[in-house]
Amino acid sequence: MSQVTSHSPVVEPKVKPKFEAFDFRKYQPFAFAPNLPDRTWPNKTIEKAPTWASVDLRDGNQALIDPMTIEQKMQFFKLLVEVGFKEIEIGFPSAAQVEFDFARKLIEENHIPDDVTIQVLVQAREHLIERTFEALQGVRRAVVHVYNSTSKVQRDKVYAKDLEEIKEIAIKGAKMLQDHAAKHPDTEWVFQYSPESFSQTEPDYAVQVVNAVNEVWKPEEGQQVIINLPATVESSMPNVYADQVEYFCRHVKNREHIIVSLHTHNDRGSAVAAAELGVLAGADRIEGTLLGNGERTGNMDIMIMAMNLYSQGVDPELDLSDMSRIVQIVSECNNLPVHPRHPYVGELVFTAFSGSHQDAIKKSLDYNEKNSEATQNIWDVAYLPIDPAHIGRSYQDVVRINSQSGKGGVAYILQRNYGFNLPRWMQIDFSRVVQQKAEDVARELKNEEILEAFESTYLQNSGYELLDHNINNKGGEVEFNGQMTLNGETIDISGHGNGPLSSFIDGVARHTGKQLHIINYSEHAISPEFTYGEEDEAQSDKTNAKAAAYIQLNVDGEIYSGIGTHTSTVSAMLKGALSALSQAF
Structure with a gap:
């Protein structure tokens, strides 16, 4: 007869995950910086917006947990057209049926305005290129973007191919594009080539590969060509990337006949800076996404770069005035939240809690109102790089009150929202009331609560x-x-x-x-x-x-x-x- 005994459940000890030591010696300095002692880009300024190319519907879409549906893509496409993009990468038609179907929907239902060019991406492989041209049949004008990786790490460890073999992949891809395009003479074709991971490729080798591609396409004879230089993984300071771009522009053949485009990623948090310096270094065109969505830490944020130009008096050639609506559509389609400190668009980017900041904002605005002729309506306000009203933000966004706020912020709220222009001595008196109330509730005060405190202190004299x-x-x-x-x-x-x-x-x-x-x-x-x-x-x-x-x-x-x-x-x-x-x- 067997004996059954009961035991307490055995609790397995928790095994802590093993982490590598935090050891900087495992990494080496960036190895692909060109020798460019006579660089010219530091002495230049950006005086005109580059050509913008949105890659939200392709590069941005592939980085989403849940890729966009055709309906979401259509909503996003219409938004990009409204904002003013003239070049829009719509997807990777050879990669998935939904991508193929979206391309066909745009073309067959005439959703592409005459002044807008769609762009598609494809690897340098025969069957994928054939499928891509099938998806584009009947389009008026399109950019076909072919790429292969040229970086040393991918040559050595991913493809196990030498320099000549990698270059041959690029040449074959260029020939395949040329051959398939010739079968569709009614479409205006623009060819684009990317030496993927350009920034991690030896500068001279990148030039060699691009020159080989252009020997096939012959841009000097009229074929429209875009050469895109991706920082597929951002791995250097933005000034080094600018050196790479200037070096490339100096040494590539037929520079005057090609458009040099940049596609920067944000692994080091400098994608916008790298793109800006890259334009100084000679680039004509910028690829990126709205709000910077993309693989890992994201693509270059076109909104930020465009607004940076705007803040310097340069027409960004994009209409970002209805910023709240743009952000809403982008975040809904991407199903991604917007950080409250995201430049220009975050909830708190124009908000001052600090008392000294609030006081400076109020005094600057008051000065501008009283001296409009002298200032010629030029925006110059402490702590506010642009006028929030220009992108659909109200002045209520600028100053918000908590226990750290001072008299200037409280005075700003009362003046802008309720018409009370408190003299300085009254600001000091009431700020004590507001600070005490904020400390009591231990949170930010709403404008209505500030008004209530103001009324109960001064305007309700019972008895x-x-x-x-x-x-x-x-x-x-x-x-x-x-x-x-x-x-x-x-x-x-x-x-x-x-x-x-x-x-x-x-x-x-x-x-x-x-x-x-x-x-x-x-x-x-x-x-x-x-x-x-x-x-x-x-x-x-x-x-x-x-x-x-x-x-x-x-x-x-x-x-x-x-x-x-x-x-x-x-x-x-x-x-x-x-x-x-x-x-x-």
Whole structure:
């Protein structure tokens, strides 16, 4: 008879994954930098936008967890056309049926505008090239992009081929493109060749391979040719890549008859910089994606590079004004979030939490408004490289308030959103209120919460109200007579001064026996678009501007600030005084 016994489950010890030591000695300095002591690109500037080529629908699409459907591709294609792209790589028709079908849909349903050229990618292999031309049958104009890798690491370790064998692959690919294109004479064909991993290829060898390809295509005899120089894996500083581009442009044959294109990746975080310096080095054309989607850390972000040109007064020749819509479509089609600090498009890129930043932004904007003729409407604002309004962002995006914010940011919110232009001494007073509230809730404050704190501190003077009163000017001296409620008690006020405010304060001082002095006073009209203040009984037209008055009083040696709003300036200043008194008594 067998005996059955029960045991506690055995818990296997967790095995920690083995990691290689963090050892920099495993890596070597970049080995493919050309000798270019007389480089010229550092002395140049970009004065015109390059030709842009979007590769969102191919390079970007292949890097997605879930590749786009035909419907998503169509939505994306239409967006690229609206933005202004004239060259759009639509896919890899020989790689998948959905890619082939999308090409046919664009062509057969006439979705390609006359001024837009589609581009497709294909490896230098006969059956793939044949399938590619089948997908493009009937197209008006197209770029056929053929490539093979030329880098040393791929020659040695992936293909196990020598220099001549790799070059022969490129030559055969060029001949196959030429032969298939000849079968479709009604289409205007542009040939494009990429020595893939150009940046990791010996500079002289890259030139040799491209020269061999061009000996087949003969761009000097009229064939349109694009030579694309990819930093397939970004492995050097952007200045080294620029040297590679300039070296190539100097040594390649028939440079004047070819278009030099760049395709940079972002492995070192410098794809945009590399592309910009590459244009200085002689490139004519840039491939990239919107928001930089692509393999590993992504492609060069065309949005960033285009907006960089825009911020320097160079027409990017792309319409990025409806940036929020562009970002929404791109992120939905790619199913990828946008980082809140993504340049130009992130939620927080125009946002200042720092008090000193907020103050500088407010002062810059105020200066520009007051000196529009002197500034000639040229944008020059501290901490804001471009005007957010130019890409569809509101000024509410610029300044947001938390416990780190200062008086300038709070003043900016109140001025831009609610019409209150606080004088400096009032900014200091209210910033303390806002900072305390932000610390209490331990988070960013919404604009509505800032307004609520402002109103409850200065504009809701419960128990303090000015009743019937008369103000008379008697030979230069102003006499005030009236009634007011003070802590729920109705009292008579009578005082003298050189104006309505000083005579009212004199009357309050006489009645209370306190030492009252006006320290600061400021006023301004509130734009009709804002709704603060009460109307005079005889004034029913809400389009009339209202007044805001800011009062600072010394009450027995203590400082108190108040604000009043009204359609009447005199009434506004008296209400401001009541606001300050309500905090003092």
